[in-house]
Amino acid sequence: MTVALDMTVRTKLVYVIDVLDTNLAGTENQLIKMINGLDKGKFDVHLLCFHDHEWFRRNGGSLDCAKTIIEINRFKKPSTYWNILRLIRFFQKLQPDIVHTFFPVANIVGVIAARLAGVRAVVSSRRDYGEWMSDGYLTFTRLANRFASLITTNSNSVKTLTVNVEGVPVEKVEVIYNGLDIRPFAQMKRDLDLKRRLGIPEGHRVVGVVANFRPMKRHDTFVRAAHEVLKQYKDVDFVLVGGILAGQTPVEALGHSLGISERLHFVGMQEDIVPYLSIMDIGVNCSEREGQSNAIMEYMAAGVPCIVAASGGNPDLITHNVHGLTFPLGDHRTLAERIITLLENDALAAEFARRARNKADAELTVSAMLSRYENSYRRLAASGVELNV
Secondary structure (H helix, E strand, C coil), X not given: CCCCCCCCCCEEEEEEECCCCCCCCHHHHHHHHHHHHCCCCCEEEEEEECCCCHHHHHHHHHCCCEEEECCCCCCCCHHHHHHHHHHHHHHHHHCCCEEEEECHHHHHHHHHHHXXXXXXXXXXXXXXCCCCCCHHHHHHHHHHHCCCCEEEECCHHHHHHHHHHHCCCHHHEEECCCCECCHHHHCCCCCHHHHHHCCCCCCCEEEEEECCCXXXXXXXXXXXXXXXXXXXXXXXXXXXXXXXXXCCCHHHHHHHHHCCHHHEEEEECCCCCHHHHHCCCEEEECCCCCCCCHHHHHHHHHCCCEEEECCCCHHHHCCECCCEEEECCCCHHHXXXXXXXXXXXXXXXXXXXXXXXXXXXXXXXXXHHHHHHHHHHHHHHHHCCCCCC
16 A cells, blocks of 8 residues: 655654674765765664674764664574564664665564564665675575565666575665765875875876775786786886785785786775875776775776776676776786776776766766665655565
């Protein structure tokens, strides 16, 4: 049954996440933008975490919402099951219009508990390729999906995976792209002091990759491509931005073995990415099966020409020969060829950067992301969703 929506009444929305322990990782960053960015004249927002964390205790005051912790993270502890009952009672007392869950435990326990408490609209999230998902998690996730009104993903590739692997009807999955605050990039100027501090000659061009050092980020492809490029060009340096710091990753050892370590600059994780983007002539993403890369979005907003692996959600952002170039996942020789193509054609690189920036301005802003979520939430709140479970 469809009910009329009273626009004078705020929609009561509860976000549920396993833990909030950073503002830099993709999901956490997007959730914080949603919490602080939603129109509080329309939405009454509450955040519920299944685990406390030092970061949350230090920074929770910056979140524009009410906050609750209910510890549900160790299923061998009897207290966890008591806390699940507390969670159901929490929902029954608060009576939210919508519950929206993030991360594995919340996408199972949060979804089912909300429905058992009588919440009529429950949204579940998928933002990666679920490499972590065991057979047990998949079984319980499929069960919980029967209780979800809607599943949101951040790319078409993750939507396809959710439909195919979890057996979710395609009409139950909605793609909403991540949102990026493009304001810091609007007046970006090349930081030549940073370039000098890194030991990069002013006349050298810079190829960069922004990605934390995890196997799925495929930094080895980037380093092997750098080796190929440096066979032809001696005026190019390669900057790697992201944790873990240099000396703690086999990627640095690979650079040593290839004899190019002096041209690789490991700078660690950076809270302010703008200065590093300002010195990049080309931005690269080599990631395997990534939902939607915030790093690529930052390249686009900063006007850095992009070369990205044709994998995961990357093609949602960069259409080959339109907004930049793509290459087959793990193919370092083709990546090197693509880098050389842009090094040798400034006009082409500039045109790709212009088109990518226009796409970022039109589709990938925080305001665009919030508008899509607000429309979905208001539609769900108005529809009084009933599920056949």
